[in-house]
Amino acid sequence: MTQPMSRPTYTPGKVPALPPCPTPFSDHIYATKHGVDLPLRVFPSTSVSASASAPSSSDSSSSASGANPYIIWIHGGAFTFGRHTLPNPPLGYHVVSIAYRLCPHVSLADMVADCTDAIAWCRTNLPGLVGNMGVGVDVDRFVVAGDSAGGCLSALLAHKLSPAPRALIDVYGPTDLCDLHFDSSAPEINAEIEPLSGEFPEDEVVRGVADRDPSHALAVCPSPFQLLFIPLAQARLENADPTMQYTSRDRFQCDMKRYMGTNKILFRTILHARDDWTQEQYMAHAKKWSPLWLLDGEKTYPPTYLIHGEEDVIVPLNHSTRMAHKLREMGVDVGEWYEHGGHVFDIKYSGPEAEGWNAFTEPLIAFVEKHRSGAQTVMVHSIDQTYRH
Numbered sequence: 001m002t003q004p005m006s007r008p009t010y011t012p013g014k015v016p017a018l019p020p021c022p023t024p025f026s027d028h029i030y031a032t033k034h035g036v037d038l039p040l041r042v043f044p045s046t047s048v049s050a051s052a053s054a055p056s057s058s059d060s061s062s063s064a065s066g067a068n069p070y071i072i073w074i075h076g077g078a079f080t081f082g083r084h085t086l087p088n089p090p091l092g093y094h095v096v097s098i099a100y101r102l103c104p105h106v107s108l109a110d111m112v113a114d115c116t117d118a119i120a121w122c123r124t125n126l127p128g129l130v131g132n133m134g135v136g137v138d139v140d141r142f143v144v145a146g147d148s149a150g151g152c153l154s155a156l157l158a159h160k161l162s163p164a165p166r167a168l169i170d171v172y173g174p175t176d177l178c179d180l181h182f183d184s185s186a187p188e189i190n191a192e193i194e195p196l197s198g199e200f201p202e203d204e205v206v207r208g209v210a211d212r213d214p215s216h217a218l219a220v221c222p223s224p225f226q227l228l229f230i231p232l233a234q235a236r237l238e239n240a241d242p243t244m245q246y247t248s249r250d251r252f253q254c255d256m257k258r259y260m261g262t263n264k265i266l267f268r269t270i271l272h273a274r275d276d277w278t279q280e281q282y283m284a285h286a287k288k289w290s291p292l293w294l295l296d297g298e299k300t301y302p303p304t305y306l307i308h309g310e311e312d313v314i315v316p317l318n319h320s321t322r323m324a325h326k327l328r329e330m331g332v333d334v335g336e337w338y339e340h341g342g343h344v345f346d347i348k349y350s351g352p353e354a355e356g357w358n359a360f361t362e363p364l365i366a367f368v369e370k371h372r373s374g375a376q377t378v379m380v381h382s383i384d385q386t387y388r389h
Helices: 108-131 149-160 202-210 224-229 232-238 248-262 266-270 279-288 318-330 357-372
Strands: 026-033 036-043 067-074 094-098 136-147 167-171 304-309 334-339 379-382
Touching: 026 108, 036 108, 067 108, 067 149, 094 108, 108 136, 108 149, 136 149, 149 167, 167 357, 202 248, 224 248, 248 266, 304 318, 304 357, 318 334, 334 357
Parallel strands: 067 094, 067 136, 136 167, 167 304, 304 334, 334 379
Antiparallel strands: 026 036, 036 094
8 A cells, every 4th residue: 555755854944955056067058849948067176186187179169288178967856846056065066957858848859869969968068068167078978967857868978979988977867767666557556646735736737747738848947845935035045046937837846756756757768668559569668768778788888876865765775776787797897886775865975075075085086086087996885884786
């Protein structure tokens, strides 16, 4: 029998503030599709990283002092909400945090296309943007990273990009979209029951979920948690966005997410599954967009670092462990960090002052750095030093 999701107890306006948005940064529009602007935020590194190399042939704008790699960060948010303005800490690299169009109005394929276009924009524009600060960028040396929905998008991009990323960082992203954990065909499995806000009639929310007009899509939306608990003034400071608003459209978007989660149709929605498909047809389509199943027949894949909470009930841990097992069978270098906690357990690692920050970040940085120099490593970490399949 399904149960409502367990939530921590918070009081509106009493949630501790996040660290301020890292500076410096610059905001840009990398594309406009069906009238929807797609923004990104560039956080340039101000010092040469340990992995900086001589400029590559495709990076004539790199400085003589070395060219840093860059990280493409893709935010999570159930493919339905999220903001690109406050990424995870930069860890010493150039960071480009990208927005993408959100469901239900566009499909997972559209989101992947948005992310691909953002990376193409970076290859053209990053050298001129960051080179003026004295630290160049090597546009061929990049890492793709994301959490939750962003982890799934990152893992899909690793299948499709050329040149391929030097490494992938997948933070509790779903890798098997065929998992019945997510599907309405198995309603008894762990449904994410979230009542609608009551602000909008349910039939209006249902019509919104069925809307496939891409001109109606959002590319930026605060989370339901933010709307409920974070005062707008605090959110503006955390996101370094003085124009940020909480709108009726944002609240409607979050009600659509609640409806899709409660009825276990989120993945059918992002895949734009047809109503007349059989279960077999749906699963065949879901396989084509599952990072795990796309490994079948592949011979190469970028070195991959997987991070997951061991008690995650939103995206089960086996989405990472199965991905890791399959990658090792292919001979791909894999790093793993599994820790007691649920989805978004890593929010406690908010910066260098947080307890456990060094233990959490050092293996990740080492993994990325070693793949800048071409070294190979296999790493498994758990807080209790126990690796669990």
